[in-house]
Amino acid sequence: METIVLLALAFIMGAGELNKQEVEYTPSNIEEVQDLYNPSATRLSDIVHTNLSVRFDWEKQYLHGTAEITAKPYFRATNELILDAKGFDIHHVKMGELALNYQYEDDKLVIRLDRVYKRTESYTISIDYTAKPNELDTKAGEAITDAKGLYFINPLGHEDKPQQIWTQGETEFSSCWFPTIDKPNERMTQNIAITVQDKYTTLSNGVLVKSEQNKDGTRTDYWEQSLGHTPYLAMMAVGDFNITTDKWRGIDVDYYLEDDFHKYARGIFGRTPEMMEHYSEILGVDYPWEKYAQVVVRDFVSGAMENTTAVIHGEFVQMDEREMLDRHEEDIIAHELIHHWFGDLVTCESWANLPLNEAFATYGEYIWREKGFGRMAADKHLDADLNSYFREARSKQVDMIRFDYTDKDDMFDSHSYAKGGRVLHMLRYYLGDEAFYLGLQKYLEDNAFSTVEIHQLRLAMEEVCGEDLNWFFNQWFLSSGHPILAFSYEYEDSTNTQWVYIEQLQNLEKTPLYKLNMDVALYFEDSVFTYNIDVQDGLEAFAFTARSAPTNVVVDSEHMLLAEIIDEKPEEWWLDQLYAPRYMDQKNVLKNLSGPALETAINHNLKHEYWGVRELAIKAIERTDSPSQFESILLEVAVNDDRTIVRAAAIDVLASFEGALKHEGLFEKATKEMSYAIAGSGLDALTLVNEEKALIAARMFEKESKNELKEAVMRTYASLGDFQEFSYFEEEIQKTSNYDLYITAAYFSEYLKNQDLNTAAKGALIIIKASKNGPSWAEYYFNLMVDRLVEHHLNSAENKIEAQQIFNEALN
Structure with missing residues (x-):
């Protein structure tokens, strides 16, 4: 799964800590506290x-279902089957024509079988039920922002968006739409017969065997999944989708998009077969499933979400030709694809072992970038992962x-995802590519279609x-923290020896002394x-024989350590x-220099062959003593660089001078560019002049x-807009929806600060109403916006x- 990270919201809003109630304890009211432990x-x-x-009943947002479940005792003989079933109406439970007794409470369906069954005996029961996802009392999280399992989008057709139905099973939400043992260490094959109006297209796991x-x-x-997988990977999607077909080694590779984006399908997803080939070759295990659809x-x-053979993507992946000038979403495409080895084929036995799914999916992004875009682009992405982990590690x-x-x-x-990916990167460099990938091949082959621990x-x-x-x-998977390293140097002329000193500075009471x-x-x-x-020690000295004093020494020259480095x-x-x-060589140069030396480094890297380094150089200009000295080269970059992101960055800096x-003409022309990034920077710059x-x-x-x-338009309105923009x-x-909703509400609240009281109060009510219809996190952040x-x-x-x-009357 690729998550929506909301930690940034707390940072932006400056959210305070919850009040803590002080309690005076006496020996009589002290209870023994058990360590929290979540086993498999x-x-x-x-x-x-x-x-x-x-x-489906679209109006009521119900699913009417019949589940035929074939099961057997895992080891001990039993006469009951306990299933997870959240928020259902259970109409009957049968074994053939025999009605079975059952108890249904606390989202558990306990079925009394007709007799005691041994582990060598299987049986089939039938459950007729109605799922009511919108009536569930659910608790969502930051990564998965709702917990209903089954979603009806625009069910009555009154909204300006397509009518759709889709599911989200991870973590344990598949039991919101069918009865199952909703745990990651359960595996099953499945068939799903989906009845819909003929105008709709359906998608599910496995292959479509007939209609x-x-x-x-x-x-x-009728969809058939003949290879076993865990229940959280079961899925359905229903909607007015246009299908683009592709192939990989004879296997169907399909892309389901809204009709307006059908013509861009290959631009968005077209490298998927190439990714499948690369992962199959490098892992030594061919893509193991019957089809691949997105x-x-x-x-x-x-x-x-990496549902087996049927990945669901959020709508941000759906792009037109203008958006594709600025960005691609191949990271998330690669992430969900490699999950079909790490997560689907081999699944974490418990959520405690989630990094076995998500660390590999995150590192899979690096593996694809390395192949598809080159080492520089891969290292840039890996650095973003490191920074994501460090931001989280502060708290x-x-x-x-x-x-x-x-x-x-x-x-x-970010521990399971970003830190996990970086740890795998270190393991790869320690073992070497051959041993690392052969080890992964063995891991996959030994544990195929089963669950694992670390x-x-x-x-x-x-x-x-x-x-x-x-x-x-x-030290990496089973301990917390990371090393903090200080590098220092000394050259000894008399012996032609270059000394390198490495000291570990992390708090050893909380973090181990690392072997690196x-x-x-x-x-x-x-x-x-x-x-x-x-x-492996707290302070070590390394001596290197040199014929003369070196012109530079780079410790961790492949930049693969997960460490804070001084x-x-x-x-x-x-x-x-x-x-x-x-890439990290250049980033570290620009980060560590100042004064004339930084100016020299910027001039050098503005001509670098990799666009990411050119962007770093542009962003470093504001740290120089005289940024305007770069004006002429920035004008050249703003017009002629071959990457839109670099041109946009140059316009941003020019606007700050x-x-x-005098560059108004350039800024105005930029607003008419096809690239949204360049046009947005042009509009921001025009707002200033x-x-x-x-x-x-x-x-x-x-x-x-x-x-x-779009964000530039909202920024312009927030600072300059009047009643017309309301x-x-x-x-x-x-x-x-989702993070776009947060961005819109944030700019709306800034706009309202510049309006009259009645307009501001009217807008505040709109923000509050939006929070109640938005994701679970919206109410907290939107109330905070309105308070401010x-x-x-x-x-x-x-x-x-x-x-x-005025505000009380509007909001109450």
């Missing part, structure tokens, strides 16, 4: 096969594999490489010598590093704007009592 689910019964027949027209004008599609849906509650440092989580959703964090990965790697890897897994393996590169005028070293190098070494080969008014033109331009772009341009925000906040809006107007009002009364 106990296996009492095993579902062999699930056969579902479903139809039948019914006498009432409906159609039933569908884009509206209002999805996460980023994407949260936990073991990656942990059984003491409070809620399953807690596991879907030790099975370690044992597979150890069997291939012949080395005990407990030390690596203990890394390369050290010594640069000379005409050559580079690389040495491999092991670090690198005390002389300025001339940093300048020499401009000629080093890695004194005398930027000609407010009247900027407002006219923003009003022209209202209907066609997306992404950066209807724009009102309409936008009603039709956006009210506070702003009260502070500036001449009559505070009258102002408070």
Whole structure:
């Protein structure tokens, strides 16, 4: 699963801590506190096969279903079957024609069988039920922003969006739409018969074996998943989708999009077969499923989901040709695809072991970037993962594999994803590519169609490489924190020795002393010598024989360590590093220099072959003593660079210069570019130099704007807009969802700060109403926005009592 990260919202809003109630304890009221522990689910019964027949009541948002479940005791003989079934009406439970007794409470369906069954005996029961997802009392999380399992989108057809039905099973939400044992260590095959109006297209796991027209004008599609998978991967999607067909080694590869985006399907998803080939080759295990389909849906509650053979993507993946000038979504496409090995074929046994799914999916993004875009692009992406983990680590440092989580959703964090991917990257570089990928092949082959814990990965790697890897897994997967390293240097002329000192500075009371393996590169005028070293003490000194003083030393020259690094190098070494080969070499140069040396580095990297380094150089200009010295080269970049993101960055910096008014023509021309990024930067720049033109331009772009341009329109309205713009925000906040809804509400609240009291109060009510119809997190953040809006107007009002009364009447 690719998550929607909401941690940034708390950072933006500056949310405070919850009040804590002080309690005075005496010996009589102290209770023994047990350590929180979430074990793997106990296996009492095993579902062999699930056969579902479903139809829908769009008006009531109900699913009417019949589930035929073939099961057997897991080990001990039993005369009952316990199923998860959330919020159902149970109409009957039968074995053949025999009605079975059952109890249904607390979302558990306990069925009394006709007799005691041994583990060698299977049986089939039939359950007729109605699922009512909208009547569930659910608790969502930050990663998966709702927990109903089954979703009806625009069910009555009154909204300006397609009518759709789709499901979301992870973590344990499939039992919101069919009865099952909703745990990750359960596996089953399945058939789903979906009855819909003939105008709709359906998608589910496995292959479509037949479709039948019914006498009432409906159609039933029969989907068969013949290979076992865990219940949270079961899915359905229903909607007016246009299918683009593709192939990989004879296997169907299909892309389901809304009709308006059908013509862009290959631009969005077209490299999928190439990804399937690359992963199959490098992992040594061919794509193991019957087909591969991807569908884009509206209002999805996460980023994407790796349902077996039928991935669901959020609507942000659906792009037109203008959007594709600026970005691609191949990271998320790669993430969900490689899950079909790590997560679907081999599944974490418990949520405590979630990194076995998500760390590999995150690192799969790197593996694809390395192949599809090159090492520089892959390293840039890996650096973003590292920074994501570090942001979280400021307030949260936990073991990656942990059984003491409070809620399953807690596991879907930057530890499981970003840190996990970086740890796998270190393991790859320690073992070498051959051993790493052979170890993964063994892990996949030994555990195919089953569930695993972290030790099975370690044992597979150890069997291939012949080395005990407990030390690596203990310090990275089973301990919290990360190393903080300080590098310092000394050259000894008398012995031609270059000394490198490495000190570990992390708090050893909370974080282990790490054993680290890394390369050290010594640069000379005409050559580079690389040495491999092991670090395992708090302070170590390494001596390298050198024919002369090196021009630079790069410790961790492949930049693969997950560590905070303090690198005390002389300025001339940093300048020499401009000629080093890695993305992180250049980022570290620009980060560590200042003054004239930084200016030299910027001039050098503005001409770098990789666009990401050119973008870094542009963003570093604001740190120089005289940014305007780069004006002429920025004008060249703003017009002629071959990457839209780099051109947009150049326009942003030009707009910040004194005398930027002379570039008004450039900014105005930029607003007419096809690239949303360039047009958005042009509009932002125009807002700074000609407010009247900027407002006219923003009003022209209202209907066609997306992404950066849409945000620029909202920023322009927030700072310059009058009563005319109220209807724009009102309409936008009603039709956006998820993170886009947050962005719209945030700019709307800023706009309302510049309006009269009555308009502000009317807008505040719209924001509050939007929060109640939005994701679970919206109410908290939107109330905070409104509180700050009210506070702003009260502070500036001449009559505070009258102002408070206006807001009270509007909001109450």
